[in-house]
Amino acid sequence: MDYKDYIKWERMPTTWCPGCxxxxxxxxxxxxxxxxxxxxxELTVVSGIGCSGRAAGYFNVDSVxxxxxxxxxxxxxxxxxNPRLKVIVFSGDGDLVGIGGNxxxxxxxxxxxxxxxxxxNGIYGMTGGQMAxxxxxxxxxxxxxxxxxxxPLNIQxxxxxxxxxxxxxxxxxxxxxxxxxxxxxxxxxxxxFVEVMAxxxxxxxxxxxxxxGHEMLTTLKTGYKLRPGTEGLLGDGELGVVKHDS
Amino acid sequence: xKSLIMGNEAVACGALKAGMTFFAAxxxxxxxxxxxxxxxxxxxxxxxxxxxxxxxxHMAIGASLAGRKAMTSTSGPGMxxxxxxxxxxxMMEVPLVVVDVQRVGPSTGMPTLPAQGxxxxxxxxxxxxxxxxxxSPASVEECYRYTIEAFNAAEESRSPVILxxxxxxxxxxxxxxxxxxxxxxxxxTLAPLGQxxxxxxGLLAKDGVPRTKDTAYYREWYAGMKARMLEAAAHYxxxxxxxxxxxxxxxxxxxxxxxxxxxxxxxYSLFKPVRMFPVLEDELRAAAAxxxxxxxxxxxxxxxxxxxxxxxxxxxxxVSVLGGTISLKEIREQLRGL
Amino acid sequence: xxxPGHRGTEMPKPSKPIDAHIAWTxxxxxxxxxxxxxxxxxxxxxxxxxxxxxxKCTQCLLCMKYCPDFAIEVEAKKK
Numbered sequence: 301m302d303y304k305d306y307i308k309w310e311r312m313p314t315t316w317c318p319g320c321x322x323x324x325x326x327x328x329x330x331x332x333x334x335x336x337x338x339x340x341x342e343l344t345v346v347s348g349i350g351c352s353g354r355a356a357g358y359f360n361v362d363s364v365x366x367x368x369x370x371x372x373x374x375x376x377x378x379x380x381x382n383p384r385l386k387v388i389v390f391s392g393d394g395d396l397v398g399i400g401g402n403x404x405x406x407x408x409x410x411x412x413x414x415x416x417x418x419x420x421n422g423i424y425g426m427t428g429g430q431m432a433x434x435x436x437x438x439x440x441x442x443x444x445x446x447x448x449x450x451x452p453l454n455i456q457x458x459x460x461x462x463x464x465x466x467x468x469x470x471x472x473x474x475x476x477x478x479x480x481x482x483x484x485x486x487x488x489x490x491x492x493f494v495e496v497m498a499x500x501x502x503x504x505x506x507x508x509x510x511x512x513g514h515e516m517l518t519t520l521k522t523g524y525k526l527r528p529g530t531e532g533l534l535g536d537g538e539l540g541v542v543k544h545d546s
Numbered sequence: 547x548k549s550l551i552m553g554n555e556a557v558a559c560g561a562l563k564a565g566m567t568f569f570a571a572x573x574x575x576x577x578x579x580x581x582x583x584x585x586x587x588x589x590x591x592x593x594x595x596x597x598x599x600x601x602x603x604h605m606a607i608g609a610s611l612a613g614r615k616a617m618t619s620t621s622g623p624g625m626x627x628x629x630x631x632x633x634x635x636x637m638m639e640v641p642l643v644v645v646d647v648q649r650v651g652p653s654t655g656m657p658t659l660p661a662q663g664x665x666x667x668x669x670x671x672x673x674x675x676x677x678x679x680x681x682s683p684a685s686v687e688e689c690y691r692y693t694i695e696a697f698n699a700a701e702e703s704r705s706p707v708i709l710x711x712x713x714x715x716x717x718x719x720x721x722x723x724x725x726x727x728x729x730x731x732x733x734x735t736l737a738p739l740g741q742x743x744x745x746x747x748g749l750l751a752k753d754g755v756p757r758t759k760d761t762a763y764y765r766e767w768y769a770g771m772k773a774r775m776l777e778a779a780a781h782y783x784x785x786x787x788x789x790x791x792x793x794x795x796x797x798x799x800x801x802x803x804x805x806x807x808x809x810x811x812x813x814y815s816l817f818k819p820v821r822m823f824p825v826l827e828d829e830l831r832a833a834a835a836x837x838x839x840x841x842x843x844x845x846x847x848x849x850x851x852x853x854x855x856x857x858x859x860x861x862x863x864x865v866s867v868l869g870g871t872i873s874l875k876e877i878r879e880q881l882r883g884l
Numbered sequence: 885x886x887x888p889g890h891r892g893t894e895m896p897k898p899s900k901p902i903d904a905h906i907a908w909t910x911x912x913x914x915x916x917x918x919x920x921x922x923x924x925x926x927x928x929x930x931x932x933x934x935x936x937x938x939x940k941c942t943q944c945l946l947c948m949k950y951c952p953d954f955a956i957e958v959e960a961k962k963k
Binding site for chain 1: 895896897911912913914915916917918921922949950951952953954955
């Protein structure tokens with residue numbers, strides 16, 4: 301299969317801002333699906349609300365664009381109803397770990413077979429740039445004008461608190477790794493969560509003083525290093541996979 | 547075979563008869579027995595005890611899209627939470643059944659005492675304009691029968707159909723022979739996920755492409771949706787009208803309240819709407835025309851009375867039975883005082 | 885059921901070759917410049933809003949992999 305088979309070309313270009321990281325992640329997902337050669341009859345993509353939530357409609361497969369935070373329960377209903385379908389959840393951090401946090405806890409606990417791709421840009425981008433649960437401490441946003449007073453949510457900690465778990469952290473700079481972990485997540489029989497460190501240039505980056513999407517991209521290059529192996533938790537600046545299968 | 551069963555059990559049996567193969571819910575009094583009844587039915591059905599009310603309706607939506615007839619059950623507080631999913635299912639045109647076993651609110655209120663206070667919530671609880679089909683049975687046998695009809699209506703209208711019970715009816719035990727009840731089951735028509743390239747979205751969309759700034763298309767879509775709902779609802783005109791020629795008063799009552807006021811049939815005419823929404827306009831208007839006084843008896847402060855008054859455009863009186871207990875004596879006294 | 889592939893979808897919009905190996909699709913490009921900045925040999929440039937190649941492409945495919953909008957395609961090296 302060619303990655304082009306997984307894209308709804310009549311919907312291109314996407315709604316995303318120039319230089320937005322979501323497009324790159326969307327593309328790596330299409331690469332990974334082509335790599336796996338999954339036919340459209342065995343595939344469904346579910347999104348929630350937010351910029352990343354628009355992704356479902358761009359995949360050339362049957363897809364569902366649910367309400368805010370509910371991508372995981374909709375996906376779980378689909379998977380339980382038809383276990384033959386590979387169900388991919390593609391959504392943002394505000395959607396999956398903010399308003400949809402409870403579903404994340406429990407779908408992880410039940411180890412339901414879903415591949416969750418979480419675009420983590422640390423902000424509520426679509427609504428203008430409000431503080432997200434993943435906003436780094438001290439960062440100024442529309443709803444934290446003096447800097448966020450709280451530490452960001454530890455997504456890795458939530459996922460790995462389940463005995464059986466599969467968690468990956470990737471970044472939009474490290475595209476080869478990103479494509480590889482998405483592929484692995486789709487292949488894993490069970491709950492697989494990919495946290496993709498990304499950025500929102502329009503509603504966060506400019507406020508932080510970045511001049512272009514590329515400038516933010518290079519901060520991911522310098523801020524994150526790949527960690528080999530799957531043993532132990534990932535450190536703050538590390539990308540890689542953490543898993544436990546028994 | 548005749549057996550003694552409870553309203554909630556009859557709902558579960560009706561759902562199975564209708565071909566439901568996916569059920570997700572969260573425990574809540576007085577609806578939990580529906581869950582209990584369905585918990586041990588795997589692999590015949592997929593059963594999920596979900597993490598919360600919102601998850602359970604969204605799982606039902608996902609399962610319905612994936613090709614299964616799906617149901618979720620709850621009570622008032624959970625119904626409030628499910629409104630988000632009900633709106634989504636209306637927008638995405640997903641058939642499913644939502645059972646609301648009503649109790650006294652608002653909030654946690656009087657959790658173990660029955661009420662009929664979710665009438666307006668059932669019709670207008672989610673945001674924006676939509677026209678749900680709402681059915682309200684009044685006996686254990688009707689719980690079975692109208693659960694099946696709720697599934698049929700859901701398939702036909704491609705929307706979430708709401709089945710309104712109350713705590714009394716849900717826990718009422720009656721002897722019925724469910725197998726002897728003739729039923730017709732409508733098959734699934736929506737093609738399951740995995741066909742290739744459809745997009746189901748909560749956004750206003752045409753052929754899977756969002757049209758979020760197109761006012762003209764919204765109006766066209768709304769008119770189409772309204773026509774579809776009314777056309778489907780026309781096949782589910784369930785009601786019961788017992789005319790008493792010597793009475794100038796028509797009592798409108800539904801659910802358990804109808805059971806109680808049916809003892810007054812010697813003195814009054816009785817109208818029992820089973821399809822609560824869309825309101826049975828023609829039938830109610832015809833019955834009302836034959837009476838000088840119309841009284842709605844309900845376990846809330848006039849929710850359905852307001853709806854009927856709106857339709858009939860004439861004064862409708864009300865008897866409110868509040869606080870979770872119901873007595874014929876009290877109703878009779880209130881009727882005399884009108 | 886449709887055969888796999890571009891079932892019922894449009895094909896990608898026509899792209900314009902800007903080099904022996906590179907094709908650019910103006911209809912998809914949002915001018916974010918990610919490709920220009922990611923290119924290790926500084927081969928790409930905008931000239932009057934048109935993408936141009938300076939003829940130094942090594943076919944590393946980085947611009948294609950990073951482009952968020954499917955606007956740039958590079959032919960892979962023949963093995």
